[in-house]
Amino acid sequence: MYPEANLLGDESSPYLRQHADNPVYWRAWGRNALDEARDTGKPILLSVGYAACHWCHVMAHECFEDLEVAELMNRHFVNVKVDREERPDIDQIYMAALGAMGEQGGWPLTMFLTPDAGPFWGGTYFPKTSRYGRPGFMDILASIHRVWQSDKQKIANNVTALTRHLQANLAVEAEPGTLDPEIFDQFATNIFAAMDTEKGGLRGAPKFPNAPFMDTLWLSWLRNGDRQHRDAFLASLGTMLQGGIYDHLGGGLSRYAVDDRWLVPHFEKMLYDNAHMIRHALWAFDATGDDLFRRRIEETVGWLQREMLIDGRFASSLDADSEGEEGKFYCWSAEEIPDSLEFTLFREIYDVTPEGNWEHKTILNRLAAGSADRPELEQQLEPIRRQLFEIREKRVHPTRDEKALTDWNGLMIRALAEAGRALEQPDWVLLAQTAYHQIRASMKDGRVPHSVLGESRLFPGLSSDYAAMINAAVSLYQATFEEDYIAEAAQWLDILNADHRTGPDEYSFSAARADDVIIRIRGDQDEAISSATSQIIEALTRLAIASGNTDLLEQAERVAAKAVGRVLHQRYGQAGILNSASLLLEPIKLVLVTPTKDHELVQAAARMVDPRRTDIWVEWQHEQAIELIPGGGAIAIEKPAAYLCRGFSCLPPVASAGELEELLQQRRPG
Template sequence: MILPAENLLSAETSPYLRQHADNPVHWRAWSSAALAEAKALDRPILLSVGYAACHWCHVMAHESFEDAETAAVMNRLYVNIKVDREERPDIDQIFMAALTATGEQGGWPLTMFLTPDARPFWGGTYFPKQNQYGRPGFIAVLKAVHAAWTDNTAAIEQNAETLSAHVARSLAPVVETGQDTPAPLADLAASIADMTDPSRGGLRGAPKFPNAPFMAALWHGWLDTGESRYRDAFLTSLRGMLNGGIYDHVGGGLCRYSTDSDWLVPHFEKMLYDNALMIRHCLWAHAETGDDLFRDRIETTVEWLAREMRLDGGGFASSLDADSAGEEGLFYTWTRTRIESVLGGDADFFFRHYKLGTAQHWEGDPVLFLADARQTENEARRLADLLARLHNARAERIRPGRDDKLLVDWNGLMIRALAEAGRYFDRPAWISMAAEAYRCVTESIEDARLPHSVLASDRLFPAMSSDYAAMINAAIALAGTPGETDYIADARDWAAMLESWYGDEASAHYLTARDSADVPFRIRGDADDAVPSATSQIVEALSRLAAATGSVDLTLRAMAAARAALGRATQQRFGQAGIVVAAATALAPRKLVIAGGSASAFLSVANRYPDPRRVDVIAPASADLGAALPDGTAIDTGPAAYLCQGQTCLPPIRTAEDLAAQLAETLRRPAA
């Protein structure tokens, strides 16, 4: 099958792919038809993987993909395939693993050369059009790779076969028999704490990433062991990023990562998932410390989310770009003169707390950061007013682009975060926002199956297993809030779909569905990225659903999935921290069951003591308790709360004060 000799991206669901629809390159999206064309032409494939908010992806596009000379070489020598890594994380993970297996540094844009049957044989990331930055020019690379392919086809095919087999073993390993041993959470937390920058937080050196899986390992390690250095490493890291330039102090929201070791100058893209995970971390930190820094960052992030990220229908967009008018950070950076022109006589007060800074290799204007977080209540109010004035002034600038596709798994992460934060801070509007996004996702279901990506009326099927896991966790979070939707019924349905399309006989799961027709092979989804891995989200989802329903079958499935995942993760703990954290929770599940009469007093207490290891179940009538509690649990005749770990529950707790004391003890803090 030979496709038309033209660019075919204009009808794709991905805004990133559509950004390339006017390139002179004859781009195809990843599909069975594009792969068949490469075979029919016996022509190697040039695979380019990126995403809409990626700065260097834009640079390479402007330099090479929009250039007629470069495009002519690409069209003559290759079948050119463009992939949005956010829409196709399965394809991205396979070929990123291939690149790193060759000893190269990973990153985006990912540029890979494949045989006509889609086996990788060489690659890199960003290539400039001409030789610079110590990198060869892209046209020279295109010609050299094609010459090597033409002159040494047999040798390259043999090497490609070896590389492909290595990647398959790495990403789709044989499932080891799970051992009945605890997850090594304490050892993992200790190792991460040892690697943490003691003054700035985050891993030592640059660049600095929020690294949500590592942050969760530190927090869960603290809760499980009481080792305060894990908590302190978590709090130092969180404060560092929230005070630094990586956080947008004027408009709210966390940027992707810091290019330096001080959390100062970010790559300015804002991703939905980073902010969802940050909200949950701030919630835990506020409950532990009472520090209003964490409350403020949640509030300003939710304001940003409502103002800039909501789509028609109530779902959330994927990201905001790093660039404005082709310049990175242009929308977000400041000079002292510009701030003084907005704030006038208030500027001196403002600069007592906020400063402007820059970093080595950053050539743009300075970045705003919070230098002195010590503020009286009056000072905090005054600073908020000044930041609002800066925000109004900044609104006149050229805005970054927004990637309007709705990704189901990322929306699931944000729905959960909003529901949990809304419960804790008693903010019904946040819970309503979460419920609307949830409804938006469920309205995209076709033939009882979730899509992975939605853009207006377009849907991308089939979903990834991470989509089902994230939405199960979102449903369970919303089940603990007021509302009429039967969230647990939805979660049960999605768990059944997860097993049907992604599970195997060994209690493990794949990232891609059984009917994914265009993947080179199905991968497990074990490795963490900026978010915990698909496998870790599945283990957590099954465990939480088992606790919410009291299902023995789901409990056994969750434990089996946890042990299978641990069996595969033992040699790669740092890349699979999410599995270790999720398995620790699944193998020692906790839940709080509130039942009988008015549950409001008990629920209010539960909301004040959030615990990521615990599932809260509301059983309004005593008849519901038989399913919610393990066999043999003593059941009280009146209103009561039941705190359980595994299959063992404490005696019924009859007063809100006693419940507060019990929950405070499990979290190692005084009762409030």
């Protein structure tokens, strides 16, 4: 009835296709695979990974390409492969189950499930035979099979306990919390206490950019003027952008550093990390004027244009490996960099030594070079960088995961729209618009797919897809002041409500019609990016302000209160919810009433970056009357002006660019 064959060859995921030639009888996750497990009575062996994952490749080579391992897997299990980037809802459920077993999470994720998808045992990477202090996969397969045959009651007890744990943690019920400034301030204090004030990031190794925590520190500084939080943000960002985690020749940030000083990256490059980095560098440049941050944005946008565009959308990632070796594309031997007078300065600045700085090779970095804000130094180094870049281009490139994920694209569209607006780069805004319209073109029946690869579309979308695209649309509106973006954002909200709303003030991560999940999780947990719930709260808030919809703003407050209540109950992994909920303490709106979109007031507003602020443009007409605050009554606008509103009150208008810049600067900490 069920084919004894590997069924991954026609899947939309490049990661799944990487395994299409394995001797393992892989299936993709879905109703068909679950039905097969139920009908055959076999347990499910679930393997979750992603295309750029180094240890996923290692386990694939050692185990899934091995005929002896495959024979055991095929005989005793229904073997299911999941691309965690295509199905983060599945990944979150079973990663949480692994955590409940007391195990450290990571990828590849290896889980054993009952035929009805209940988890009962798991781990991460396993070698074929015991080594590295880890049990061998062959032994594990045999042991799980014996337990399945002899002690199903024990397995049932494990499944019951784990499922209760998942329900309690991923679909928790809690009383609404209060949007109390003290909650947000205390959380920011806790994050700061965990920071490495010398090297940046959280203390210890490995070091991740951790965008939600970075957001927490910056929003705390904007809200309260806590310079320690501001400086921790700037030190972390500045160090990682000078470290080996940043690609100094091609642009772009790697996933994380394996050491405690940002030198040695795990070399994969992810779209979302770079979207966050662009926004963070924009905030840092606006606050400090340090040209390091502007240059890193420009270099990273160049990388996007050169290496990540596919049919106007952005690919997901670049692999850590090339030619079967992690980091081979990016590292240098001393002999590959000429030992000539011309290269002396470069060797000094970029830490090039005969012995190397990692496994007898050199990872280019500027950790010991001091400030980068020296234009004359950059002019000297640029020809050398360009020369080495051209040499590197002749190497075998890391593989690109060419699927375009809607939520990750939404994050990058927003980043490009905001950076393009603030730094007067219309080409970046156009890049964002093109990706946005390509995603709209991939819709079916008004709904977005989660993933696009060629002609393949993966439906249904996740709540994060709609939230990210709403936020992208609002940012594109602010970059262009084209009203269509607000109308389209409202349409996406309608679909989000129809497909993901589970109650008046709650949303699920998976769509209502997703019939292959054991629980419909809320999507409260942050990962490398802020959670789906946090993105929804921010999307509701920004769209409400941009559209003047007070009912929607009240809904945002209720959704945020319910989510904060759950945060107070769980108290882990939900920085994103607190960050987005804090925007509702005092919503900030700037109303620009000018005759044209290139008026000096509009340009001044673009230069003054504040992630809490939503800007609205109204075409000025002589002695027109407009309503600045919904329900606040119309006022006559006698001349072009800008009105800064906080909550339900607006300050007196300003009429010149200088006055507006002074006003916005006064409203931020010094």
